[in-house]
Amino acid sequence: MDIVYIRDLKVDTIIGIYDWEREVRQTVSLDLEMAFDIAEAARTDNIEHTLNYKAVAKRLIGFIEGSEFLLVETMAEQAAAIVRDEFNVSWLRLRLSKPGAVRGSRDVGVIIERGDRPASGAAAFSGG
Numbered sequence: 001m002d003i004v005y006i007r008d009l010k011v012d013t014i015i016g017i018y019d020w021e022r023e024v025r026q027t028v029s030l031d032l033e034m035a036f037d038i039a040e041a042a043r044t045d046n047i048e049h050t051l052n053y054k055a056v057a058k059r060l061i062g063f064i065e066g067s068e069f070l071l072v073e074t075m076a077e078q079a080a081a082i083v084r085d086e087f088n089v090s091w092l093r094l095r096l097s098k099p100g101a102v103r104g105s106r107d108v109g110v111i112i113e114r115g116d117r118p119a120s121g122a123a124a125f126s127g128g
């Protein structure tokens with residue numbers, strides 16, 4: 001399985017359950033791993049044949065900047081659905097972090113996996 005990824009995509013948004021959190025924008029950070037077969041893009045050297053990580057990032061920035069969720073769970077689930085539905089991604093792992101939200105920790109948040117993980121290509125090389 002090949003993966004196209006985005007690491008530490010920072011977006012400012014309204015997020016949180018407390019009154020003060022409804023008043024100020026906070027920064028969330030996304031890590032995304034998206035299953036995508038890169039063989040055709042590598043063969044043709046053509047952006048049209050791969051998952052454009054810049055296009056994914058722009059879509060998620062727009063979505064998250066305009067959102068006002070209470071929970072990181074809701075934001076993560078809806079961001080994952082956008083990537084799967086609009087970018088034809090069959091499997092992804094998404095980490096959504098809220099830096100500094102809990103005193104004493106660097107960040108807190110959720111990690112979700114959605115979809116069917118493609119079989120690893122490694123199996124083709126095993127069995128002698």
Ligand SMILES: Nc1nc2c(c(=O)[nH]1)N=C([C@H](O)[C@@H](O)CO)CN2
Nearest residue numbers: 016017018070071072073098101102
């Ligand atoms: N599982 C979760 N726990 C908590 C969340 C959350 O979104 N998911 N949110 C908060 C507060 O908004 C917190 O981030 C403020 O510091 C608390 N726990």
